[in-house]
Amino acid sequence: MGQGSVSDRARDSDKATTEVLISGGGMVGLTLGIALAGAGVAVVVLEPTDPAMATDAAFDGRSSAIARGTQRLMAALGIWPGMAAAAAPILDIRVSDGRIGSAASRLFLHYGRDELAEATDEPLGYIVENRVVRAALHARASALPGLRLITPARLAKAERGAGAAPAEAVLGDGRCLRAGLVVAAEGRGSPLRAAAGIPVTTWDYPQSGIVCTVAHEAPHHGVAHEHFLPAGPFALLPMTDGPMTNTGGGTHRSSLVWTERRALVPAMLALDDEAFGAELQRRFGDSLGALRPAGRRWSYPLSLMHAERYVAHRLALVGDAAHVIHPIAGQGLNLGLRDVAALAETVVEARRLGLDPGDAAVLARYQQWRRFDNTVLMIATDGLNRLFSNDSAPLRLARDVGLAAVNRLPPLKRFFMRHAMGLVGDLPRLIRGQAL
Numbered sequence: 486m487g488q489g490s491v492s493d494r495a496r497d498s499d500k501a502t503t504e505v506l507i508s509g510g511g512m513v514g515l516t517l518g519i520a521l522a523g524a525g526v527a528v529v530v531l532e533p534t535d536p537a538m539a540t541d542a543a544f545d546g547r548s549s550a551i552a553r554g555t556q557r558l559m560a561a562l563g564i565w566p567g568m569a570a571a572a573a574p575i576l577d578i579r580v581s582d583g584r585i586g587s588a589a590s591r592l593f594l595h596y597g598r599d600e601l602a603e604a605t606d607e608p609l610g611y612i613v614e615n616r617v618v619r620a621a622l623h624a625r626a627s628a629l630p631g632l633r634l635i636t637p638a639r640l641a642k643a644e645r646g647a648g649a650a651p652a653e654a655v656l657g658d659g660r661c662l663r664a665g666l667v668v669a670a671e672g673r674g675s676p677l678r679a680a681a682g683i684p685v686t687t688w689d690y691p692q693s694g695i696v697c698t699v700a701h702e703a704p705h706h707g708v709a710h711e712h713f714l715p716a717g718p719f720a721l722l723p724m725t726d727g728p729m730t731n732t733g734g735g736t737h738r739s740s741l742v743w744t745e746r747r748a749l750v751p752a753m754l755a756l757d758d759e760a761f762g763a764e765l766q767r768r769f770g771d772s773l774g775a776l777r778p779a780g781r782r783w784s785y786p787l788s789l790m791h792a793e794r795y796v797a798h799r800l801a802l803v804g805d806a807a808h809v810i811h812p813i814a815g816q817g818l819n820l821g822l823r824d825v826a827a828l829a830e831t832v833v834e835a836r837r838l839g840l841d842p843g844d845a846a847v848l849a850r851y852q853q854w855r856r857f858d859n860t861v862l863m864i865a866t867d868g869l870n871r872l873f874s875n876d877s878a879p880l881r882l883a884r885d886v887g888l889a890a891v892n893r894l895p896p897l898k899r900f901f902m903r904h905a906m907g908l909v910g911d912l913p914r915l916i917r918g919q920a921l
């Protein structure tokens with residue numbers, strides 16, 4: 486591929502033709518490009534952000550919880566080797582209810598690998614920095630000759646017409662491309678979705694997510710902590726150790742996702758490191774020793790969005806272009822990558838039968854496959870956030886009893902665990918770790 490040479494090749498022809506055109510080369514769009522190109526489908530990906538910028542530490546401060554099913558997809562697509570060394574395994578998950586300045590509720594929920602039905606050495610999932618995921622995706626994409634990444638570039642317009650004629654896309658610089666299927670992987674504000682007139686259900690949460698890396702004295706032993714506070718969940722997720730310190734070992738690090746009332750966030754971001762560390766300590770306690778922020782802090786306003794349809798004539802929506810959920814369970818990217826696995830499988834199977842990738846039946850199958858799973862996770866994460874983000878005494882008691890009850894019921898616990906690991910439902914081949 487090679488970004489420069491791609492642009493040159495695309496310029497060669499006035500109306501180049503491709504089987505699938507993906508608008509948006511973020512984590513979801515680029516993974517879809519890799520899946521399709523790896524199965525022999527001709528793909529063009531358009532991305533406005535230069536890859537060097539998208540993989541820079543200053544671009545995105547988030548880490549992602551990668552569910553086990555997602556890790557299998559990454560491995561099946563040859564992406565995982567590029568990120569495995571920087572992926573911290575999640576060995577245990579501890580969920581507790583608390584208040585600022587007081588110890589976490591003792592009625593906590595604990596998830597460990599030993600509680601799964603099947604014996605396994607595999608972790609429950611992994612935590613990986615988004616910039617590491619992006620770098621691994623770009624490295625894999627550049628090894629696939631069938632994938633053409635055109636960047637920086639975006640669509641000026643796409644005429645999807647009607648009937649058997651392919652879609653015709655015009656790029657911002659006037660180049661034209663014909664494609665059997667156009668995929669919107671442009672994130673929440675997808676212009677293609679808007680141009681197709683697909684309505685969305687959406688609301689803003691009165692919360693923002695404060696995100697940064699936190700250095701701590703004690704090792705995390707692979708434990709992911711989710712501590713529910715009145716303003717929202719406060720999560721510390723295990724990362725690989727940082728650079729060596731003068732005491733010998735590497736700095737112990739976790740990734741913070743702190744959901745806070747939106748109005749309070751600017752003041753928290755403006756604190757100096759010492760005062761910010763003290764706020765973290767008040768909320769988390771001292772089980773990991775002294776906490777201090779390491780590097781820059783980010784904040785992300787939180788919202789929910791669901792597109793009424795995922796498909797239109799020669800158009801499919803994937804990832805955040807189709808659905809945005811609360812990060813309470815770290816599932817947004819995982820859902821987007823399950824969309825990728827389902828759409829890639831549907832398109833590749835159709836192609837083997839001689840069908841066009843934009844065929845209406847192919848797209849209807851994709852939509853039917855993904856809407857239920859996405860809707861369930863959306864309702865569950867929204868409900869969890871509403872149940873836990875408040876300080877009502879009866880609700881506190883009810884949820885503490887609920888957590889304790891789930892903790893004592895192994896089958897129910899296993900059910901929740903397998904959902905969070907992305908291993909429930911009609912799983913696409915890639916999520917099972919199989920080639921397309």
Ligand SMILES: Cc1cc2nc3c(=O)[nH]c(=O)nc-3n(C[C@H](O)[C@H](O)[C@H](O)COP(=O)(O)OP(=O)(O)OC[C@H]3O[C@@H](n4cnc5c(N)ncnc54)[C@H](O)[C@@H]3O)c2cc1C
Binds near residue numbers: 785803
């Ligand atoms: C605080 C926080 C924590 C999170 N933690 C987790 C987690 O632990 N696990 C998890 O699974 N999910 C998590 N998520 C959700 C996850 O980050 C998103 O679901 C995921 O990034 C969506 O990827 P995407 O590629 O669909 O969209 P985006 O990341 O929004 O990417 C869209 C891409 O399209 C490009 N683009 C934009 N406009 C255009 C255009 N007009 N033409 C072409 N390209 C365009 C953009 O440059 C970008 O590259 C979290 C979210 C938040 C806010």
